[in-house]
Amino acid sequence: MKCKQFLQELTDYLDGKISENLKAELDEHLLWCHECHVVLDTTKKTIEIYRDNQIYELPEDLRSRLHQAIMTKCRKSHHDKKSGH
């Protein structure tokens, strides 16, 4: 197996969506190829960092303002639709 092939399978490898045979081949490649080992490890860390550090949380006060605005619009739309009939 070459590094290029390893890269092509990287996403499925990380997601655990490959056959036993292919996994064995990839694992063997990892044993001797330090570069692919680093790419695998740091790609895994990249995903974990983004998953563990939510960078765009919705603050509670904004959340309740948005909720009110949404429901006001929905109520109006519902009312308009009913009175239009």
Added chain:
Amino acid sequence: METIQKKAEEGITSELALVQAAKKGDLEAFSELVKRYDRNVFRIAQHITHNEEDAQDVVQDAFLKAFQNLEQFQGNSKFYTWLVRIAVNEALMRLRRRRNDRTVSLDEDVETEDGAIPREVADWSPNPEQLYGTSELGDILKKTIQGLSPGFRTVFVLRDVEGLSTEETAEMLGLSVPAVKSRLLRARLQLRERLAKYFKSKRGGDGQQ
């Protein structure tokens, strides 16, 4: 026991029940659906638009459109999948408007080789997140993901940040499964490449700290 069982059954059917009730004009039921998914929609909208004001508008417009078009929701997919599809379209529209650029789409940048071949192969520090304070780390992560094309970052956010499956992501974005997979690989590799400059081990490529 009976109550517990009843509650469990309600949990399974509640989304469908809420959607059915909302279709009949039950605003309380729709309000529950908003509470259930507003945080996710906001996060996805922020990631796509990079702009808090736009993200707020996307949240409002996506839920309003969903409410107004509930009759068209067939129930073949999950309500959330349908909702996110609406939100992604709204977010892309706002991004286009802000950039005054009609070319922004999920199809752009597919052929790019940027990051497809790893150049940075130095080990990272064992605990990269601890190298920076919370707000500094947040800035690094924001800046880095904002550098990806909209198509790549949308796929990355849905799959890796929101934890949806490849199939669900494909359905939400109107892309094929292989297209999602190829964008996900590129997105992951490009982010990895760009984060390396912040997180790589100070001692370079010897893999030891």
